[in-house]
Amino acid sequence: MSQSLKQPNRLREGGRVDRARTLSFTFNGTRYQGHAGDTLASALLANGVDIVNRSFKYSRPRGIVAAGAEEPNALVQLGSTEAAQVPNVRATQQVLFDGLTAQSTNGWPNVQRDVMSLVGKLGGRFMPPGFYYKTFMAPASMWMTYEKYIRKGAGLGRSPMENDPDSYDHLHQHCDLLVIGAGPAGLSAAQTAARGGARVILCDEQEEMGGSLLDSRELLDHQPAAQWAERVIDELAALDNVTLLARTTANGYHDHHFVTLHERRTEHLGETAPLVDGVRPARSRMHRVRAGQVLLATGAHERPLVYGNNDVPGNLLAGAVSTYIRRYGVVPGNRLVLSTSNDHAYRAALDWDEAGREVVAIVDARQAPDGEWVEQARARGIRIITGSAVLEAKGDKRVSGARVATIDAEAFKVTGQAETLACDTIASSGGYSPVIHLASHTGARPIWNDEILGFVPSLVKGVHAAGSARGIHDLAEGLADGSAAAARALAALDLSAGTLELPQVDARREGATCALYQVPHEKPTLRGPKQFVDLQNDVTAAAIELATREGFESIEHVKRYTAMGFGTDQGKLGNINGMAIAARCLNRTIPEVGTTVFRPNYTPVTFGAIAGRHCRELFDPERYTAMHQWHVEHGAEFEDVGQWKRPWYFPKNVNGKLETLDEAVARECLAVRQGVGVLDASTLGKIDIQGPDAREFLGRVYTNKWAKLAPGRVRYGLMCKDDGMLMDDGTTSCLGENHFLMTTTTGGAAGVMEWLELWHQTEWPELDVTFTSVTDHWATITVTGPEARKLLAEITDIDLDKEQFKFMDWREGKVAEVPARVFRISFTGELAYEINVQANYAMHVWKTLFAHGEKYDLTPYGTETMHVLRAEKGLIIAGQDTDGSVTPEDLGMHWAIGYDKPFPWIGKRALSRPDTRRVDRKQLVGLKPRDPAVVLEEGAQIVLDPDHAIPMPMVGHVTSSYYSAILGHGIALAVVKGGHNRMGETVYLPMVDGQVHEAEIVSNVFYDPKGERQHV
């Protein structure tokens, strides 16, 4: 590993870094040193590292451009170990810590020598917007292959392949006023609100609060502005009603003042959270803030000028130059040319000059600049070239010169002879764009303001903007604006604001800014050197011009065609310039062209931060039955049914080998058909229904009749939606004249409960009936098989005589000495008893059954066997054999439809619509494969003529399919067009591998068609 211990660009003094604390870090394999208080970007600049990345499309070398969230180039991959990998971190936002390890995101094999740059250089002219779509899309099947290499070449960062050792928190917060941004306007706003006693949250994305005050040349109360900021922050920190969140980015503004704040708590300490007393604290917190009012003090981003080769390392934003010098004590070069359209950017030249390095020239697009900082520069003897701009940067891996000429911005023409100035740094400024991202997350369209040459936010109710965020860039006005906005926000909440003496700002005369976005060049845009608009997505002015020529006139279309403002960048630097160029090409004004929409998140957020604690076992609640532990101890394999963990099958160890699913299921099926089996059916939904109108209600929500169901009896019911389609099924038992117990499918329980409430509360509130979910209160144990009666008789006091306790009866009594309801219903077609006991007795009952069951070889079975057994009997599972487009008629269940019931029950009217009466509807049938060894694939499509040309007309599909051990062949349930009248016909199922299975349409009841076994 090479080492570089010098920091050639570090100033001896000045800035807010701690030179006494030296930190070492590694970038692209080289070790460097920086200081406490540095960002990775400032430390790289201090070390004179020019190239930090390769560009996305053309693979051009790229350097650091900005000092904050708007940085488009310096995206790095962090992490010294696999588990610690974090992609797409902006070096300008990553605080330096000792041992930090980072790599360029792009560049293969490395940023200095890049394979793709050859493509960029040679192919540059041949890579217009839409290049990838146009070139690589055909044949479509090859896109996956191309994409792999394109991605490798472009490099978009990568996710770690190992588990993340860190944890992440979510916090719900409430406040009266949320202030976003702790620059001058944000601080005065927070102070105003806090002094009034309001609950305030103040957040700022940077390491230190203070925003522009931290590197400002201006004085507040005759002292450096940063000192005033420190005093205000100290005052706020001491107040109980204020929460200060530094290192916290407001990433999304959602409905009703719901704002997500992402607080980075340990990312300045190490790549994983350092242990504190043996515990690893949360790496980040997602604050989910519900605010009374929100105040956006998000400041502004400086807009770069668009000129030729403006992407060569050494091209920076003017403000970033000042930030690096004043805040970090780093001068990012030796010889500066400043290209500007405004007064404010002059501070870069003044700061550079004060740092003792050479300002070659200030190139000002205005004819007669005369502001105070202009005069100061003049007084220092700095050369000012007016009416001019930098047309083009010279150099390849670092700026070596700037071509400068007089221009006519309005006519978009170079008017003079160009002069080349030798320099290594070009700083540019085209003005300031308010940071309106959060405001536009609300859906409010920003408004163009000609005075400030930028979009200002339009605001929904309860949202306020202050200072630079709404184009008030003057410091004194910004401070006052923050305070006034806070007072307005509090007034809306009927709270009073505190009083505040604003600090005194020395008045400074500032000249007007001229409108300059793209700088003209001697050559037309399409032929001149590349002028980059969006550095991150490699979008050039030529690309935008081409897009407009190809007919993309809407700015949203231009964005999608060129990728301008895509991805993690969200158009922070380039959007306004891009719109200005589109406006020029289309001969419109910027407001006519309009702006694209910014979306959350403002900066990238890791999946860990979004997931919070909702991962692994906390990802989704898991529900266990009362017998779960027994199932675990007896080796059950589990399957997820909704949130429930249900035993899927119970594999046995046979001759030292564990049974496969098929082997276990075959054994379990035969045990039920020939002996006795037991199923934990506790997960079935159970709803207790009571009231004088309970019976009437059942008659309205079920398709069949309930008027005559006597206490002690059970009935199977079908439930439809009002469109006549089956939604759920289950049995309902009459517990008393006004008391019923309804069962639902496991997955449908919550939905059915809400369905019943919906009809009761909205349509039939006059019915006196109540619903209570009792799913968890009762455990259900199904004992089924020819030996079921004998087994149960050993442990119950209920008379099981077949004349006394018939099929579809239920009885109350004791089972294993505990109170129980026993229902004689069958989902297997065998003699069956469903025992319901209070859940906390269930394990006892279950174990008692097994104590007595040994002599009957009592076999526990899971959901898979349950499915096979019910399919052998042709019994449907709602949601598997139905899909919301199947009526009870389609299922052949006319016997469960009470057309003559007095009340027009839910679904009835729809069953007489022409569509539901069609004879060619898909109807439920059985399929018997010709080859007894074949088990058809669930979902397989059914055709009548396998030799038909493709596309073949498809007449249905398989909904359930299993191997039936008792029958010795495969069985399937299917829906087939007009299937009820196709009994005995042969159908075909062409498979992906070219095989075609043949099957006969048969009755859906494969086993015991007369249903004698359940009645014994």
Added chain:
Amino acid sequence: MFYIHCPYCEEHREEEEFHAKGQAHIARPADPESCSDQEWGDYLFFRDNPRGIHHELWVHAVGCRKFFNITRNTVSYAILETYKMGEQPHFTAEHPDGKPAEKVAAEAEAVSRQEGVNV
């Protein structure tokens, strides 16, 4: 994410507690058998999708389990009011700033007569 005032619980709760159930005030025809296929089809399948004020049926699914109505602006997403079943909205497309007070009173009276409820 919405912040919804449940008119039964009488407090604001997060949207996660609620389920949206579609357009409000869709009454099931009292005599479905006398509906033409077209009328029944309209009841089943056709819903408004207005730009602006819209009345929606919601349920406080993991709270009090009560159904209620929301008047919401589909452009701004602002919730103008929430009201109990059987009540009429104060804000409508014809009266986006709220119905005149006397009209509200008259309608409330009509509703109470219809439902046989004493005010």
